Amino acid sequence: MRSRFFSGPEPDPAGDAGHEDHPPRAGFFTDTSVCIGCKACEVACKEWNALPEDGLSLTGMSYDNTVGLGASTWRHVAFVEQPVPEGRTSLPLVEPGPGTPDPDAADGTGMRWLMSSDVCKHCTHAACLDVCPTGSLFRTEFGTVVVQEDICNGCGYCVPACPYGVIEQRPSDGRAFKCTMCYDRLGAGQEPACAKACPTESIQFGPLDELRERAALRVDQLHTAGVTEARLYGHDPDDGVGGDGAFFLLLDEPEVYGLPPEPVVTTRDLPAMWAHAGIAALSLATGAALSFALPALTRRSGRT
Ligand code: SF4
Ligand code: SF4
Numbered sequence: 001m002r003s004r005f006f007s008g009p010e011p012d013p014a015g016d017a018g019h020e021d022h023p024p025r026a027g028f029f030t031d032t033s034v035c036i037g038c039k040a041c042e043v044a045c046k047e048w049n050a051l052p053e054d055g056l057s058l059t060g061m062s063y064d065n066t067v068g069l070g071a072s073t074w075r076h077v078a079f080v081e082q083p084v085p086e087g088r089t090s091l092p093l094v095e096p097g098p099g100t101p102d103p104d105a106a107d108g109t110g111m112r113w114l115m116s117s118d119v120c121k122h123c124t125h126a127a128c129l130d131v132c133p134t135g136s137l138f139r140t141e142f143g144t145v146v147v148q149e150d151i152c153n154g155c156g157y158c159v160p161a162c163p164y165g166v167i168e169q170r171p172s173d174g175r176a177f178k179c180t181m182c183y184d185r186l187g188a189g190q191e192p193a194c195a196k197a198c199p200t201e202s203i204q205f206g207p208l209d210e211l212r213e214r215a216a217l218r219v220d221q222l223h224t225a226g227v228t229e230a231r232l233y234g235h236d237p238d239d240g241v242g243g244d245g246a247f248f249l250l251l252d253e254p255e256v257y258g259l260p261p262e263p264v265v266t267t268r269d270l271p272a273m274w275a276h277a278g279i280a281a282l283s284l285a286t287g288a289a290l291s292f293a294l295p296a297l298t299r300r301s302g303r304t
């Protein structure tokens with residue numbers, strides 16, 4: 001029995017989906033403060049999941065060549081290269097040694113690099129799953145959201161439903177693809193390929209509750225070190241999607257990384273819409289019935 005249909009805190013998405021005995025909810029904590037932009041996560045994902053390449057040309061905007069998540073890019077490392085905005089901490093925090101450029105110098109080195117490995121958020125309330133008519137998208141016993149390409153009929157409903165723009169149809173056949181949090185590896189007691197490959201532990205995998213505790217400590221640590229703009233994104237069960245299974249530590253506003261600031265599950269208002277549609281249909285049916293019944297009653301009362 002689902003305790004909440006489309007929005008609000010949901011402590012047990014797997015149980016809510018019918019998994020009675022299930023392991024703790026699994027998740028990702030991506031700490032972008034230690035990401036070095038090596039893209040090992042992207043490569044490991046492609047290799048494990050046998051994903052086709054996206055083209056090897058650079059965009060000309062940055063060292064990014066995949067630009068965003070897509071049907072063949074289930075991990076995407078964002079490169080944000082820009083002058084350090086007013087009021088933001090110059091990183092790294094280490095004291096410059098001999099030969100290290102002065103980050104505050106006015107010769108063009110006062111730049112910052114923000115790197116973040118983006119992925120499907122495995123939302124607590126996943127609109128992609130809500131709208132899928134075939135059951136291709138489903139909630140696993142780990143609380144993650146998986147799409148099965150052999151059941152997908154290519155309708156594309158899930159694509160506009162995702163508030164993060166994650167899931168995409170492959171142009172060659174129309175089927176939808178996204179990160180599965182390596183469901184096959186989890187079933188074998190292995191961690192996902194991207195987390196396994198990350199050399200800095202920017203991508204941390206484990207029980208979601210533990211990750212949330214770890215992330216809160218890391219934010220405190222960064223604040224104490226003077227990086228006051230460090231914040232968590234997607235960790236809050238009270239947010240518009242009930243919290244994400246994959247959440248992030250960011251060093252600036254989510255928009256800087258191309259993330260929506262206040263995502264909301266797009267199916268949140270469906271119950272209210274259905275209720276309004278039901279009332280409208282009932283009113284219409286009542287009006288139609290009366291339009292037939294009233295003349296008949298009038299004729300009968302005229303005869304008597
Ligand atoms: S981020 Fe998008 S694709 Fe991933 S579970 Fe949430 S709604 Fe679905
Ligand atoms: S969990 Fe697996 S499928 Fe998802 S991004 Fe990481 S490697 Fe790719």
Ligand code: SF4
Binds near residue numbers: 035038115116202203
């Ligand atoms: S998340 Fe890890 S593997 Fe991915 S680019 Fe950053 S440091 Fe490299």
